[in-house]
Amino acid sequence: MDDRAFAGILSPRQELAELGVFLLLLVPPLVLPFFAAGQATLPFPLLAAATIARDAGLVALVLLLLARARQPVAAIGWTGHKVWREVAWGVALTVPVLIGSQVLDAALRSAGLSGPRPSGAGLVPAPGIGQLLLAVALVAVVAVAEETVFRGYLILRIAGVLRSRGWAVLLSSVIFSIGHGYEGSAGLLTVGATGVALAAVYVWRHSLVAPMVMHFLLDLLAIVVAPLLLR
Numbered sequence: 001m002d003d004r005a006f007a008g009i010l011s012p013r014q015e016l017a018e019l020g021v022f023l024l025l026l027v028p029p030l031v032l033p034f035f036a037a038g039q040a041t042l043p044f045p046l047l048a049a050a051t052i053a054r055d056a057g058l059v060a061l062v063l064l065l066l067a068r069a070r071q072p073v074a075a076i077g078w079t080g081h082k083v084w085r086e087v088a089w090g091v092a093l094t095v096p097v098l099i100g101s102q103v104l105d106a107a108l109r110s111a112g113l114s115g116p117r118p119s120g121a122g123l124v125p126a127p128g129i130g131q132l133l134l135a136v137a138l139v140a141v142v143a144v145a146e147e148t149v150f151r152g153y154l155i156l157r158i159a160g161v162l163r164s165r166g167w168a169v170l171l172s173s174v175i176f177s178i179g180h181g182y183e184g185s186a187g188l189l190t191v192g193a194t195g196v197a198l199a200a201v202y203v204w205r206h207s208l209v210a211p212m213v214m215h216f217l218l219d220l221l222a223i224v225v226a227p228l229l230l231r
Helices: 012-035 044-068 083-110 118-123 129-162 165-205 209-230
Strands: none
Touching (some): 012 165, 044 129, 083 165, 083 209
């Protein structure tokens, strides 16, 4: 992926200012789970609706910032080029990423790092077709929005500021992981590693379609399928 092909009208200083404002909006809500241990969570329908609204707003903001910079949506990996092939790649790559994340999480917990906190019950839908459909919709919106923000926009802007794709991948993955404080220290590292894997696929494929499919399937298994199997 050649960033110069998507160069807009922003100078490096303007890119830094825009990135700083965006992170001020993005990061504080991500940090809140670190301080939510033991506190009551919202009922799943309210939590899902709030998350969908927040993520839709973030995507709208990213699109607005791209328009301001006169950059196409392809600059953040929104492309329909050979979309079904990208979907197939996403499905195929979900399996090794899922296995790798499970192995890493188990190894980190065996080493003494903490696992998920008990305050995450609100993330699980209650029995019933209504909440199940809402959970699927939530997973789909989160997959599209988080890949747009963390892989597409943040990698574009951080690489523009630091002039380094590698650092952009690493830093965007760190920011992605801090929103999962409720998963404990082992979960944070596992999510960070998963973020790096998703970013690597994005950089390789020049498209967000495969990472979006991977993100959707990973969350679907964790939020919808696993709770159904454990009931």
